[in-house]
Amino acid sequence: MLSLQFIRENADRVKRDVLLRNTTAPVDRILQLDEERRAILQQVEALRAKRNTVSKAIGATKDAADREVRIVEMRLVGDEIERLDTGLNKIEAELKEKLYEVPNILDPDVPKGPDETSNQLVEVVGDLPRFPFAPRPHWELGEIVGGLDIERGAKMSGSRFYTLRGPLAKLQRALIQFMLNEHGRAGFTEAYLPYMLTEASLYAAGQLPKFRDNLYRDFEEDYYFIPTAEVAFVNLYRDEIIPAGQLPMRFVGHTPCFRREKMSAGRDVRGIKRGHQFEKVEMFVYCEPEQSEAELEALVARARSIPEILGLPYRVLALCSGDIGFNSTKTFDLEIWAPGQGEWLEVSSASNCLDFQAWRANIRYRPGGEQGVRHPHMLNASGLALPRTVIAVMENYQREDGSIEVPEALQPYMGMNVIPAVMA
Template identity: 85%
Template sequence: MLSLQYIRENVERVKRDVLLRNTTAPIDRILHLDEDRRELLQQVEGLRAKRNTVSKAIGQSKDAADRQVRIAEMRLVGDEIDRLDGRLKKVEAELQEKLYEVPNILDPSVPKGPDETSNQVVEVVGDLPNFPFLPRPHWELGEITGGLDIERGAKMSGSRFYTLHGPLARLQRALIQLMLDEHTRAGFTEAYLPYMLTEASLYAAGQLPKFRDNLYRDAEEDYYFIPTAEVAFVNLYRDEIIPAGQLPMRFVAHTPCFRREKMSAGRDVRGIKRGHQFEKVEMFVYCEPGQSAAELERLVAQARSIPALLGLPYRLVELCSGDVGFNATRTFDLEIWVPGQGEWLEVSSASNCLDFQARRANIRYRSASDQPTKYPHMLNASGLALPRTVIAMMENYQREDGSIAIPEVLQPYMGMDVIPAVSG
């Protein structure tokens, strides 16, 4: 979150960035509450000083009647302090909640625009496949190979669930293993993380209160199912001071992700590219502020290495101001071409969040043992998201009979060079 001091000293920039994000935030209410808080603090401190003075006078007085008058006066002062303290706690509680609603500032280089239509394509890599036949979408290929069953997934759990079987399930596992291997080879430390987190953890990561309606929750135990491993990574060092010499720290993990996002009937109706449960490999970085721009470039390059390794055509897109996420200052997406649907599918978002999440999570570090603490910067990137990478593999490597070729890099993980057609 943004510090109160930063908002106070940069009101116009904060308001401008909120407008550029095409959203709203209670900046004026925050400033009003801040004035109330400071005024109440001044009154309380003045009364406490008065109570201390009266208390000393009582101790020094030898007149019983005078002491009784002063004791009564001190009680009145104490009652007023209690009353003002009550008001102060209410003001501070509301102020904290309002601060949680303010998004991060935007990097000055972010393209301006109201929504995803203003995102800018930075680079397109690889040639789009040219099939001598009409390419099929992944749901047809899933039926032909016998590995995708949407009906049984819906029978078990409702819409937007599915099951994978046989070689397609193995393909997803192989892709996850390949991604983890590539990222750990690049210096990322693999982690196993909880899939359920406390409410405090969701606030620290910037998911609450804004995205409450998109989260699955166990109300009885007060746990939330993670929408992304990023949320867990933020909380690894919550309320801690990272010792000198440990930054940057780079992590990677594979987790399921759970999201309640509403999906309109007219969008992404067919197939499995949008669902309430999906797998994702996530990279995460803690670093010093001066390192975060370079770390964002490193994350983007690392994410790009996966479609390049798999021989999939992809493009790099910089998100505009109206599409950058709540926690981020700057974001790049990777999108892979899927010929069966004739569109680009997002498989990764790489974001620099500056110290926004570190402040919410109360995470600090020391650059040297004799230096004061500072807030680290945090960054995240998908590396990559499933099942969209599975979809891209199916549609880009399909054959005319509906079978799916396995590229050489994946064959050691799969133990086969083709997923055969079993029907069609």
């Protein structure tokens, strides 16, 4: 969230960015509540100060009658404090709730526009492959190489589930290993994380209350399934003060992700592009505010290195104000071309969230050689999302008979050069 102080001092900017995001947020109500809060706070704190002083005096008073007079007086003060406190609590509860609804401010570089049609194409890298035959979509290739089984996934778990077996299961694992190793080599610390988090953790990361409809949760206990590893990474340092000299901290981890995609039944139904459960390799950075712009560039470069090494054509988009995520001030998406289904697949989203999540999750750090504490900036980027990268490899490396070449970088992980066609 944005700090109250920031909203107070930059109200116009905050309101303008909310409009640019094509959304709404109760900024005026927050400003009003803030003023009410401070007015009451001054009264109630003055009364508390009085009670503290007098109560201490009562302890030191020997005269019983004198004590009794003061106790009665303080009883009245106590009643008044309670009355004011009740009002204050109500205001603070509403204030907190409303603060949770305000999205991050926008970086000035963010293109303006109401929805995804205004996203800006930054760069296209690699030539789109030309095939001397009609390239097949991955669900057909999956049948030919005999590793994709959508029906049995649906049988055990319903629609939007599938199973992989044999070389395709192995291809996914190879990609995960490959990406973890690549990012690890670049200095990112590998992390293994919980896949279920408490409700408080989901609030801290900004998933709740807004995205409740997209989350799976345990029926009886306080556990939510992570929709992305980002949620866990944010909570790594929740309610902590990071000692001086530790930033930047760069992490990478692989987790499954669980999302309730309650979208219209007709969209993205073919194949495995969008499921309720998928794998993802995620990068996450904690850094000092002065570093976050450079760290975002570095994260995008990290993410891009994967399709580049794999020889997959991709493009980079700068998300516009209407499409950018709630927590983010600036986001780049990476999309890989899938020639079989003739579509760009989003495989990464790299975002600078500034100190937005740090405020929400109560994360501070000690700057070296300086007094006090500051809020770190936090960034995240997929590196990359999995079944989609599997799709991209399958569709870009397919051959006429439906067999699939294994990109050179993956061959050591796969132990094979070609995924053979077993059904013609």
